[in-house]
Amino acid sequence: IPFYQPIGGIRVGRINGEFVVNPTPAELEESELNIIMAASKDxxxxxxxxxxxxxxxxxLDALWFGQEQVQPIIRIQEELMQRCGKPxxxxxxxxxxxxxxxxVTAASQPKLVEALQITEKQERYQRLDAVVDEVLAEVFPEGSEPSNDDIGQAKSSISSVKKNVMRERILKDQIRIDGRGPKDIRQIDCEARILPRAxxxxxxxxxETQALGVVTLGTKEDEQLIDSLHGVSYRNFMLHxxxxxxxxxxxxxxxxxxRREIGHGHLAERGLSHLLPSREEFPYTIRLVSEVLESNGSSSMATVxxxxxxxxxxxxxxKAAAAGIAMxxxxxxGQTSILSDILGDEDHLGDMDFKVVGTTTGITALQMDIKIKGLTREIVKASLEQACEGRLHILKIMGDTLEQSRAGLSSYAPRFITHKIPPDKISIVIGPGGKMIKSIVERTGxxxxxxxxxLVSIASGDHKAVDAALEIVRDLTRTVEIGTVYDGIVKRVVDFGAFVEVFPGTEGLVHISNLAEGRVRAVTDVVREGDxxxxxxxxLDKRGKLQLSIKDV
Known part of the structure; x- marks a missing residue:
């Protein structure tokens, strides 16, 4: 099968400032990079x-480190070709x-030059469709009987002329389809809290690209269960x-x-996931949905x-705001023109689609595919630098709308809090057969x-219910501090004293000698059940039982 040249694939990581070839899953946990790339000899x-x-x-260094490390794979293929290759x-x-x-070229070129200067996408597409009909009518006049092959070749020639017209205008005049220069970014508008109930x-x-982002916050029960070859895991961030x-x-x-939904969504999720707070800082499950309402290039970057x-x-x-741009x-x-914020036609008729996601500090995700034999280091370097300029421009406009995360959650979001208890207290909160935890749920909802x-996680749309449940858990797991005064309820009265509950499930004995100053004839003279x-x-006494006193308060 004809094939231009051998290629190789490799994964690159970076740990403690050193690049790593094909890092293991354990190494990837520590790596600040996770890049999969394909490269040729050059x-x-x-x-x-x-x-x-x-x-x-x-x-840039990571990409060229990978390109160097892929050479042994290519040399093995070349050796195999020499030994076993076939014509x-x-x-x-x-x-x-x-x-x-x-x-076709003579008939279509002037019309296509005119059509490709129309900036509005749908109007331009309508004119391009009309150009095809006009050229076919001119080349195949009424009465002629062109074959399907002739019509197919004519349409193919029109497409070829359209591609050449667009590319020549960019290379010679530095003017793109919509009239922008190579580095210009389309007008940007941002609006936050557009859906008040979300x-x-x-x-x-x-x-002409527009994306609506909608966030829903959930509890631990809303996490996505992943049952893969690596075992069972849970995801608390999902982007659709x-x-x-x-x-x-x-x-x-x-x-x-x-393919588009899965690939574009995964790229956007990669670009945002490293900026999320830890589960300890923000224990919610996050579902982010991007609804692309209009698309003319870079919808995945608009999603970011x-x-x-x-x-x-x-x-x-x-940790920081993120923006994405497609180059x-x-x-x-030998002539090169790098384009920022490409249109759909520039992606289709151009030689590269290079998407870069990042913050003001650095890159969080990238994706690149090309239609030529390869990219040199100089072109990739210039593309990354130009992408950085564009990304910072976009982030500045986004910052004018929302400079940092809002201080509080929406009033419609569930309240979700965590409380750490000693592991040996877990059985107290759960209770025999789950009796206690079921009771908490029934009482508070x-x-x-x-x-x-x-780690105890409590969630509800009713903020007061969360506070009530948390107070119950705290009472169940609270540890008595010696010398501290508590409000307690008398649970039982016996001849030698009274048992007082200071917390739910925690009782101590007030001996009759500690009920009051002086001699007490009967416990009921001082306290009764329910007081x-x-x-x-x-x-604590010798048996580890809690000793309480009323007279020493």
Missing amino acids: AILMVEGEAKEVSEEVM KREVAIPEIDEELHTK HGSALFTRG YNFPSFCVGEARPPRGPG CSGSLAMMDAGIPL GLIYDD VKINISDDG TVKVKAMG
């Missing part, structure tokens, strides 16, 4: 990965009717990317998630921007979970 072909806010310089098949190149191609929401518009047909002016029946704003609007304490490339005969390390009294914790 250049990089594909990149997909995530990072913990690394600089452009570190990312390549000869594939006949389809013959082109040069006369027809010349006619826990967090934001609308991000960049040119929806790309309905109407966002590109089409009408199709809705289907399940496709709207998602970052929506989570900040929800009060999630992100393009036009390369021909909260959701409550207890982990093996003693609320102030008692002082005096210590």
Whole structure:
């Protein structure tokens, strides 16, 4: 099978400032980089990965470290080719009717130059469709009977001319389809809390691309269970990317998630996940949904921007705001033009789609695929630097809308708190057969979970119910401090004293000699069952039982 040259794939990590080839799962936990890339002998072909806010310089070095490390894989393939290689098949190149191609080029070029200067997407597409009809009518006048092959070649020639017109205008005049220069970014508009009932929401518009980010906060019970080859795990952050047909002016029946939804959503999730607070800092489960309302390039990067704003609007304490930008490339005969914030047509007719996500500090995710034989270090370096400029520009505009995460959560969000108890107290909170924890749920209506390390999670839409449940748990697990005075309830009266409950489940004895000053003839002369009294914790007896006193208060 004809194949241009051998290629190799590799994973690159970075631990303690040193690059690591094909890191193990354990090493990836410590790594600030996780990049999968494909490269040839001379250049990089594909990149997909995530990072913990690394600089452009570190990312560039990582890519070329990977390109160097892939060389042994390529040399093995070359050696195998020398030993076992077979002659390549000869594939006949389809013959082109040069006369027809010349006619189509002459008829379509001026019309396409005019059409490609229309900045509005739908209007431009309508004009391009009309150009195809006009050129076919001119090349195949009424009465002629062109074959399907002739019509197919004519349409192919029109597409080729359209591609050349767009590329030449960018390379020679530095003017893009919508009139922008190579580094220009489309107009950006941001709006937060656009859906008042949602826990967090934001609308991000960049040119003719618009994404609505919506955040829903849940409890531990809402985490996603992952049962994979690596074992069972739970995810408390989920990003769902929806790309309905109407966002590109089409009408199709809705289907399940496709390649675009899965790939774009995963890239955006990678770019945002490293900026989330730890579970200890923010114990909520986070679901972020991106609804792409309009698309003309970079909808996945718009998802990053709207998602970052929506989570900040929800009060999630992100480490920093994140933005994404898609870079393009036009390369021909040594001439190069790197494009910022590419349109859909520039992605389709260009040579590179390079998406970069990051903060003001560094890169958190990137994805690159190309249509040429490879990229040199100089082109990748220039692309990363130009992407950084664009990202900082976008972050500044986002900051004008929402500079940092809101101080509090939405009033519609469930209240979710955690409380650490000693592991040996877990059985007290659960109770025999779960009696106590069921009682707490019935009395307060909260959701409550207890982990093996003693972390108690309490959640409810009713903030007062959360406080009530927390107070019960604290009382059940509270430890009596000797010398402290407590309000207790007399539970039992016996001849030698009274048993007083200072906390639920914690009782101590007030001996008859400690009920009052002087001699007490009968316990009931001082206290009766159900009385609320102030008692002082005096210590423990030989059997470890709590000793209380009323007279020493």
